[in-house]
Amino acid sequence: xxxxxxxSRQVKMIQMQQGQVIRRExxxxxxxxxxxxxxxxGQLQIDLLEAGWSGDQVVATGYGKMAVSITGAQxxxxxxxxxxxxxxxxxxxxxxxxxxxxxxxxxxxxRDGKVVDFLTNDRCAASSGRYLENMANVLDISLExxxxxxxxxxxxxxxxxxxxxxxxxxxxxxxxxxxxxAAGVNYALYHRLAPLLKRMDSDLLVLSGGVALNxxxxxxxxxxxxREVLTLPDPQYNGAIGCCVFGGI
Amino acid sequence: xxxxxxxxxxxxxxxxxxxxEPVDLNNLFIAAPYPQAMVDQAEEAGYPRTTCxxxxxxxxxxxxxxxxxVIAVMQGDCSNTQALMETLELQGINMISFAYxxxxxxxxxxxxxxKLMDHFGVSEAEVEKEKKRLDQVRHLCGIxxxxxxxxxxxxxxxxxxxxxxxxxxxxNPQRFATELEQLIDEAQQRQPETGKVRLAYIGVPPxxxxxxxxxxxxxxxxxxxxxxxxxxMPYKTDNxxxxxxSYTYPxxxxxRLEDMKEQIQKRQVQGIIHYTQTFCYRQxxxxxxxxxxxxxxxxxxxxxxxxxxxxxxxxxEAFINMxx
Numbered sequence: 018x019x020x021x022x023x024x025s026r027q028v029k030m031i032q033m034q035q036g037q038v039i040r041r042e043x044x045x046x047x048x049x050x051x052x053x054x055x056x057x058x059g060q061l062q063i064d065l066l067e068a069g070w071s072g073d074q075v076v077a078t079g080y081g082k083m084a085v086s087i088t089g090a091q092x093x094x095x096x097x098x099x100x101x102x103x104x105x106x107x108x109x110x111x112x113x114x115x116x117x118x119x120x121x122x123x124x125x126x127x128r129d130g131k132v133v134d135f136l137t138n139d140r141c142a143a144s145s146g147r148y149l150e151n152m153a154n155v156l157d158i159s160l161e162x163x164x165x166x167x168x169x170x171x172x173x174x175x176x177x178x179x180x181x182x183x184x185x186x187x188x189x190x191x192x193x194x195x196x197x198x199a200a201g202v203n204y205a206l207y208h209r210l211a212p213l214l215k216r217m218d219s220d221l222l223v224l225s226g227g228v229a230l231n232x233x234x235x236x237x238x239x240x241x242x243x244r245e246v247l248t249l250p251d252p253q254y255n256g257a258i259g260c261c262v263f264g265g266i
Numbered sequence: 267x268x269x270x271x272x273x274x275x276x277x278x279x280x281x282x283x284x285x286x287e288p289v290d291l292n293n294l295f296i297a298a299p300y301p302q303a304m305v306d307q308a309e310e311a312g313y314p315r316t317t318c319x320x321x322x323x324x325x326x327x328x329x330x331x332x333x334x335x336v337i338a339v340m341q342g343d344c345s346n347t348q349a350l351m352e353t354l355e356l357q358g359i360n361m362i363s364f365a366y367x368x369x370x371x372x373x374x375x376x377x378x379x380x381k382l383m384d385h386f387g388v389s390e391a392e393v394e395k396e397k398k399r400l401d402q403v404r405h406l407c408g409i410x411x412x413x414x415x416x417x418x419x420x421x422x423x424x425x426x427x428x429x430x431x432x433x434x435x436x437x438n439p440q441r442f443a444t445e446l447e448q449l450i451d452e453a454q455q456r457q458p459e460t461g462k463v464r465l466a467y468i469g470v471p472p473x474x475x476x477x478x479x480x481x482x483x484x485x486x487x488x489x490x491x492x493x494x495x496x497x498x499m500p501y502k503t504d505n506x507x508x509x510x511x512s513y514t515y516p517x518x519x520x521x522r523l524e525d526m527k528e529q530i531q532k533r534q535v536q537g538i539i540h541y542t543q544t545f546c547y548r549q550x551x552x553x554x555x556x557x558x559x560x561x562x563x564x565x566x567x568x569x570x571x572x573x574x575x576x577x578x579x580x581x582x583e584a585f586i587n588m589x590x
Contacts, residue, residue: 080576096584121577132588134562137581 019070020260021087022098023079026119026146027227030070031257033266041254042070054085061085076260093263095256100125100132102259103223106249112221115210115238116255117228119146124213136213144209146227148178152202155185156195160231163199167233167240171201174208181205203233207241214242224248225255268334273324273350274343275433275497276364277379277510279396282439284386286334290434294331295323296473301571304330311353318545319473319570321346328354335360337382342366342516345547366516376507390506397506400435403443407432407498409450415489415533418458422467422488423478424449429494430471459487463589466490466530468522468555469541469548473568480574481539486586489533492526519551523558530561537562537589539582544569562589 022029028049032040053068054061063085065071075090078098103114104127114125122144126134138144153163171193173184181202188198206228214222222244228234229252238246249255269287271294281288295301301323308322309315321344328336338351340363355361364382367374383393407429414425428446435442463486470493474480481488496515503509514522530538538561542549549567556563564585566578574582 080580094583094587095580097587132584135581135584135588137577 018261018264018266019065019073019075020098020257020262020264021075021077021079021090022095022254022256022260023077023085024118024256025080025121027253028079029254029257031254031261032070032073033258033261036266038251038254038258041251041257043253050085063087065089074264076264078256078260091264093260096123096125096132096135098256098259098263099123099225100127100259101262102255102257103127103225103249104130105258105262106251106255107223107247109221109223109247111219112223112247113214113217113219114223114225115214115229117145117206117210117224117226119227121145122210122213122226122228124210124217126217126219134217136217138209138213144206145178148181149202149206149228149231151178152181152185155182156198156202158195158199163202164231164233166196166199167203167236168200169197170204171197173198173201173205200233203231203237206231206234207237210238211241220244222246225252227253229253269332269437270335270337271328271331271333272337272339272364272434273347274339275513275515276337276339277382277393277506278434279393279400279506280379280382280386280388282396282400283383283388283392286386287437288434289331289333289437291324291327291331291336292320292471293431293434293436295320295327296471296475296571298327301475305570313353316545318344318346318543319568320344320470320543321350323571325350325353328359329357333359335362337362337364339363339516340365341368366510368518370511370517370521372507372511375510379506379510393506397509400439403435403439403446404432404499406443406446406450408500410446410453411495411498411500413450413453417454418460418487419453419456421459421478422465422482422486422491424453425488426467426471426478426491426494429491429498432494432498462487463586464489464534464536465586466492466526466533466535466538466561467541468492468526468538470543470546472541472566473543473571474574474578475571476573477541480579480582481586484583484586485590488539490529490535492522492529495529496522496525519554523555526555526559530559535561537564537585539585540565542567 018033020031026046028044028046030042053063077087077090077092078095099116110130111128116123122138124136153160171188229248235246267285269289270281271289271291278288304326305319305322308325313322336359338347351361365378410428414420465486465488467488499509501512514525540555544567552565
């Protein structure tokens with residue numbers, strides 16, 4: 018079973034056999050479309066054989082699935098794929114899933130293994146991986162280093178992944194230290210999530226998507242919500258794993 | 267006979283009694299070949315990017331249509347209308363104001379109505395006569411609506427487009443009624459469409475041009491178009507004041523809520539889509555409906571005219587999937 022998550026930034030591919038991941042691959046979305054996509058009848062078609070993935074049933078999800086057709090693939094909604102992946106990976110049935118990807122975030126309420134409600138962030142890329150990347154860039158540190166800070170945050174209101182930069186520069190000028198600025202960025206992400214979490218509360222919060230790798234966010238979530246916070250073993254591949262679960266593994 | 271534009275549903279009977287052709291600027295804007303170009307034109311004139319797309323479309327629609335005057339609804343609709351009225355006045359458009367009283371007081375509404383009648387030089391008897399004529403057209407709209415939710419023979423989009431058009435009856439109530447009668451006859455011959463997720467659409471009409479088609483393609487049917495249905499005045503009333511007091515839309519979230527609750531139950535709705543326009547105060551009222559309606563609830567936001575964007579589509583898909 019092959020699961021593909023056509024994300025806004027990265028394409029994630031997973032192959033599973035008897036409940037085990039046997040192959041995984043991540044590629045830059047634009048590069049992947051350019052390399053393996055062909056426009057036929059006004060639609061981008063991707064040939065998986067050419068991309069080196071073959072011989073199995075394929076289930077796809079993600080932003081891209083509307084515009085891109087993958088030869089022979091079944092398509093499922095993104096929220097469903099993420100929920101299936103999270104239930105499979107966490108081995109839990111009732112929780113709030115927080116998926117923070119490259120350009121958006123989703124909060125999904127799961128009860129007895131099923132989606133009962135969900136919310137998504139504003140239209141812009143605030144509270145997404147792109148925001149963290151841009152801010153790390155301004156601070157001239159890596160994403161890994163950024164993820165190390167969660168104490169004594171400088172106040173950053175960041176409503177925008179682009180204008181956030183201006184605000185950060187203003188705080189630098191005001192004399193805040195790097196740890197305070199980095200913690201401020203991580204807190205800004207949390208503050209964007211907080212109203213969504215208030216409406217989708219559970220005793221357990223599960224994190225998926227690339228931003229789940231940010232340890233500072235995990236610690237902030239634990240501290241501020243008092244809830245148990247679990248990061249999935251394979252957070253970035255969760256949607257692709259969910260596709261495999263849907264297809265039957 | 268002149269054409270008179272308006273910014274939202276007004277007592278159209280007054281215009282008809284005065285021999286004027288009613289033109290809902292919203293319909294003119296959204297049915298235009300390139301509605302986005304009208305938004306762009308308003309922005310070029312100086313309208314901020316951070317204001318409602320409808321207001322900008324209405325501005326250009328009023329300027330580019332041959333209208334004798336425009337009635338601006340200053341209370342009971344949109345708080346931006348005042349500035350819309352003023353900027354149109356600046357361009358030399360003859361503006362008339364109308365207001366629905368927030369407290370739904372019949373005496374205050376009567377005063378507003380009489381002021382409008384005076385402006386157009388028509389009597390109460392003439393206006394009530396028009397109301398009687400329109401009662402028959404509105405009765406047909408009720409049948410059309412019933413064919414949607416009860417008999418499942420009219421599609422979500424067909425329901426929307428006919429009911430939303432009752433603010434101005436496409437300029438000619440008689441022609442509108444004749445066409446609707448034919449459509450009813452035709453729809454009654456159709457096979458009922460069952461097995462789809464039954465949705466309510468609440469809030470102002472969408473700025474998206476293909477929302478209903480998208481919903482149907484995802485396996486859902488809108489069996490209740492809240493505001494559009496209100497435009498068609500689905501009540502049995504004896505006079506103008508009663509009719510426009512029964513009309514829920516201008517009197518706030520709680521007036522609308524009662525009607526919604528009743529219809530949602532009657533029509534066996536499974537989930538609610540609350541549409542709000544970007545930059546609109548109704549985004550705040552979302553809290554009330556979300557809390558009070560007690561059904562799965564999706565808030566959908568639209569900004570510019572055009573097709574449903576990929577992100578909204580994804581949310582609609584997940585929502586409908588959740589209800590299946």
